[in-house]
Amino acid sequence: MRRLVRNIKVLNVGQGDCVVFNALYDGDRNAKMTIYIDLGPGNIDITKEAKYNDIDIFLTHHHDDHMGGLRYFIGSQFHRINNIYVPDYLDELTLIAKAILNLKGIRSAKDCIEFINELNDIVNNYNFLVSLSKSSHIQVCHQDDIFYGCMRCLNPPQYLNVYKWIQECDENELKEMFYTLFEKEFADQFNEYIFGNFNVLNEEYQILDENRLFSYENNNDISRRNYVVDFIMRNRELLMAFHHKPTRKRLSKIYRQYTKCCHDTCLVLRYQEEDFSFLLTGDASKKVFKRLINNNELIYSQYLKVPHHGSKNNLTSKILSWINPEVAIISHDNGRFGKAKDSHPNQEILDMLTKNKTKILITNDVIKDGKIIMKKKNHCSDGYIEIK
Structure with missing residues (x-):
């Protein structure tokens, strides 16, 4: 090695x-x-x-x-x-983002520009990656991929367990629902993707605008189409409610569910070299860690990049005890989102790490109620935290 x-x-x-x-x-x-x-x-x-x-x-x-x-x-x-x-599943997540952007009524909904812009950014970021694929090698990653002999991918799994919607549900009822929810042009393309020739990226059905980013061994893998339908079916009450009355509150709930999907499929990497280990978690959700724990995956690491900038929604005391880091690094800028009363990193996470006797390193001062409660100067005085 x-x-x-x-x-x-x-x-x-x-x-x-x-x-x-x-x-x-x-x-x-x-x-x-x-x-x-x-x-x-x-x-x-x-x-x-x-x-x-x-x-x-x-x-x-x-x-x-x-x-x-x-x-x-x-x-x-x-x-x-x-x-x-x-x-993995970046193609499918982009398609779901486009589906939300093509909901009927979204253009007339008031005060929704924040979510619309974020979804458009996701689609544009995908298309930017597609453009780079012509000059750089872009590779999809999933669990058990190994890099450099010492970095292992722990998430996402290659195959996600979702219900067999396409096989088990009445095709006409699904199509009718899609035409009810989405603008007609998109619904035509979406139905062709789900039930038609499956090549949604040809000249007639360019549902993702450009060529697919990845080539799979089986481009017609029905489980991937089921993953897209699964989002719609699990959130159909929210989607139908928005259809009947498109409001900011209802779109925000849909967007939160979409964000959860992104975090559930987020890359998690574990680097190990002799007696040094580092768990890099991106914005991985609790669901990711629970799956890894249930499967007895090795997630213990000396260093932990705390997921999602210290959000309480991405870490629990049980998950922390399995990782059991000596040092936790929080990359943040005191971001506060929506109606949240507390900014990142959330106080619950700071308390959890302290109780676990984990050393906390931060990229910025932690500010609560207008006061600095933790200073970065001993950790990040030159614009970075260095791990030697």
Whole structure:
């Protein structure tokens, strides 16, 4: 097994994630590479942290606060992207985002521009990756993939367990529901994807606008189409309620369910080298960790990148006890979302880590009720946390 001689930095990119490995393959001084796990929201030029010109990039999911920094690499004369690794089901998640954007009434709904813009960003980010696939190798990742001999992918699983909607439900009833929910042009394309020739990306049925990002062994894999239908069927009451009365509150509930799907399929990577281990979690949900624990997967790690910037919705004391980190790193900028009363990192997470006697490192001061309760200066004085 090859070993990486590594230097690791967790950058302060605000409310986002960016972890940088500058690595040499042990025993091969010519094998020099910079590895990025997420790229932040694009508010700072992260390319200056690349010690070597050969670059691999892992995008845990395609939300802006994790891949916005990709634009800094485009057209660069000094860096070469070898590979971009992204999670499985990115095609399907993009299609679901487009489905939400094509709900009847969404254009007339008041005060919904925030969610519409975020969904459009997701679709645009996908199309940006598609454009890069012409010049860089983009690879879909799922559980049990191994990188560099010492980094293992733990999530998402290659096959998600969903109900067999397409096989078990009446086709005409499903089609009728899709035509009820979606604008006709999109409903035509969507039905062709679900029930037709399955190649939704030809000239007649370009439901994702561009060529698919990935090639699967079985492009007609019905489980992937069932995954898309599963989102609609599990949320059909919310979708129908929005159809009858399109309001911000109802769209926000739909968007939250969509975000959960993104977090459920988020890349989780575990790096281990001799007596050093680091769990990189992106915005992975509780559901991800519960699955890993139930399957007796090794998630113990000395270092933990706390999921979702310290949100209480992504970590529990049981999950923390299984990881049992000596050091927890929180990448955040005191973001507060929706009607939440507490900002990231949530106080419950800070208390949980303290009770577990886990050392906390932060990329920014933690502010609660207008007061700094935890200072970054001892952790991140130069704009990054360094792990040696």
